[in-house]
Amino acid sequence: MTADVIATPLPSCPDLEQAFAASWPVRLGDTDGQDRLRLDAVARYLQDIGFDHLDAVEDGDSHQAWIVRRTVIDVYEPIEFGDRVHLRRWADALSNRWCDMRIQLRGERGGHIEAAAFLIHIDPVAGRPARMSDAFMAPMLASTTEHRLRWRAALTELDGPEGEAVPFPLRVTDVDRLGHVNNAVYWEAVEEALAAHPDRHELPYRAIVEHVGPVMTGDKVVLRTSRRPDGLRLQVDVDGSARALAAVERLAEGRKPLGD
Numbered sequence: 001m002t003a004d005v006i007a008t009p010l011p012s013c014p015d016l017e018q019a020f021a022a023s024w025p026v027r028l029g030d031t032d033g034q035d036r037l038r039l040d041a042v043a044r045y046l047q048d049i050g051f052d053h054l055d056a057v058e059d060g061d062s063h064q065a066w067i068v069r070r071t072v073i074d075v076y077e078p079i080e081f082g083d084r085v086h087l088r089r090w091a092d093a094l095s096n097r098w099c100d101m102r103i104q105l106r107g108e109r110g111g112h113i114e115a116a117a118f119l120i121h122i123d124p125v126a127g128r129p130a131r132m133s134d135a136f137m138a139p140m141l142a143s144t145t146e147h148r149l150r151w152r153a154a155l156t157e158l159d160g161p162e163g164e165a166v167p168f169p170l171r172v173t174d175v176d177r178l179g180h181v182n183n184a185v186y187w188e189a190v191e192e193a194l195a196a197h198p199d200r201h202e203l204p205y206r207a208i209v210e211h212v213g214p215v216m217t218g219d220k221v222v223l224r225t226s227r228r229p230d231g232l233r234l235q236v237d238v239d240g241s242a243r244a245l246a247a248v249e250r251l252a253e254g255r256k257p258l259g260d
Contacts (some may be wrong), residue, residue: 005154008048024059031081036215059136068183072116079111091140093149097129155245163226181215204251
């Protein structure tokens, strides 16, 4: 089902030189025991460049509240500790209340990750999707021809009691300013599952997290993992109800964005 909703490879930028750019070193807290940049660190990088991007565009100061609906991370070559990562960010598609943003991450030593994030602009007072201003949308409209983006889920819930279930305790530091468990924390759950199933972590691979509902402070979270021939399926549950769905699957060899 994911291939019907998410392009493989992820769409390339029409003009990468025009994309918003940032770079920084890969530090110790971002990497695992094999020096690999972890997926939860990649998710934080996507958040960080997103907020840096807001500082660089008109009306960015009035568009500070966003909810992540889906994140896709395609790992072609791992980025490692001590490297410097260069990120480029651009709009791939949008409507007037949400957008699909593409981010390319490249290490100076050859690491290569492509990512996409479906983001919903939120009115921070009303707590519901809010229209983006014309000035804010102008540069995004210029980088894509898809201006009527609609949401389509790529993942489905696990069947009944399918998969092994383990507690996934939350920490006070997992909650962000919106009162929700931060997006990067769900990627920590994916890392936990990959550590338990290392044979489902071969390059190149795609990892996806889709959010069904929020996880809040005090929730008792259970992580369910199901092995599949092509990878893993995961589900984050609270009180028996799915709050996030995730998948890790192999990418076809040689399938990279154009220009690579």
